[in-house]
Amino acid sequence: MRLPLLHQRCPELAGRLPFLRLGEAPTPVRALPGLGTRTELWLKDESGYGDGGWGGNKVRKLEWLLPEARRRGARTILTVGGLGTNWGLAAAWYAREQGLEVALGLIDHPVDEHVRAQLARLRASGATLHFLHTKTRLILAAPWLFARHTHGRTLPYYLPAGGSSPLGALGAVETALELGEQVRAGELPEPAWLVTPVGSGGTAAGLALGLRLAGLRTRVLGVVVNDTLRLDSATLLGLARRSAALLRSRGADLSGAEPAPGAIRTETAWLGEGYAHPTRAGDQALARASAQAGLALERTYTAKALAALLDLDAAGRLEGGPVVFLHTHGPR
Ligand SMILES: Cc1ncc(COP(=O)(O)O)c(C=O)c1O
Structure with a gap:
């Protein structure tokens, strides 16, 4: 079995932090020229990750959580x-x-x-x-x-x-480490932003920690789609730090690689009336993604996140370089 990149980055963790591979890594990256953004736009496509009945970013979390459940009996x-x-x-x-x-x-x-x-x-x-x-x-x-x-x-x-516990957030650490490998291999340029929906925060938090461990300067842009939980950038950074503390408690040498303030920017203006309430901007982004990029988004998470990306881009508010959209939804 291919070792998780986290175990390759921190060999001290092998044997102390169990991992169960549930999908085929790395997930693909590709340019998204069809969406006509001002900024160079890329996709990291997690939608096909997982070989069970359901895919996407959740499966990454379960790769750490299920073996822990078994370890606890x-x-x-x-x-x-x-x-x-x-x-x-x-x-x-x-x-x-x-x-x-x-x-x-x-x-x-x-x-x-x-x-x-x-x-x-x-x-x-x-x-x-x-x-x-x-x-x-x-x-x-x-x-x-x-x-x-x-x-x-x-x-x-x-x-x-x-x-979205500190352990579950490690799923997104792995996604970010993968992106780091793909940048190093020349598959895409180093992004300025990695855009993800924020539903419970584990994905954004884990990405911020993983990008840091990968040595990338990429920042996370978290589009908040849930108003039933506290999901501001300080809370998400707190979760990233608790994941880092968990890794250290299992023996990892992170050499000070912790997400700094500013590693996560959150945007709340694309939530609409609340969690799982569809929005017009989301529905327009969903239609555009399907027609112009062949992407199958849904209305609660990914459509709102892409709507934010497209609007911020059009307003010149995604400064600094290429942007990667993380497709987190994985139906089967
Ligand atoms: C499709 C999809 N995308 C994104 C998210 C958000 O991830 P997180 O809960 O880690 O913030 C979720 C779940 O909440 C989801 O189901």
Whole structure:
């Protein structure tokens, strides 16, 4: 099995930080001239990552989280999300392959065709679904959920929304290290910006840490698409630092390579009415991406992130050089 780049970068981690390969790396990069941006635009396409039932950036997180669940002897992963949670679906698919059960606490948001189809997949995934409707009810139900999914003396392994724990964020560290290799191999120029949707923050945080470890000067532009969690740049940098602390606690020598203030810029103006509420700008970006670049985006994350990229570019607010769009959505 190909070693993760993180283990190659920090050999001290081998044997101390288990990894389970779930997809084929590296994911491809390609130029996106068709979208007609002022700035040179590139794509890093995570949509095909993962060989189970669901792909994209979530699978990268599970590569670190599932072996940790097994190391702890857990039988069940307990996690939370919205009704159309991509994270919950990826967790359900890939955990089952490892003999682990998944229990999901779900909260409401607008339901469209996409969410309805996603709910059908969740129901078919074998995960136990708890419909708790609001964040308050979810929090109040937490003790009951833990008790309900404790087997004997074995507690469930709890993971926050989106799998965005310090360990889960390592998935995006790996993506950024890959991008670093691709820049070094001359497949694309060193980008000034790497643009990603921010739903629970692990991806943006992990990218910032990984870019630093890769020795790139690239900054993360996080387009916030969720208003139910605190996702400002200081919070995301805090998560990146907790991931770095985790690596150090497992013996990694990071030689001071921590994301600096400014490594993550967040933009909130493309959220619209809230999480999973489609926007006109998002829908226009989605149509443009499909017609001009052959990209299949969805409305909650990737369409809003691309809308922000296109608008900021048109306004001359993506200064400094090439921009990479991270395609994080991976349906099968
Ligand atoms: C398709 C897609 N893109 C991006 C994200 C955002 O990633 P993160 O939750 O790590 O911020 C998510 C999940 O939240 C997602 O499902």
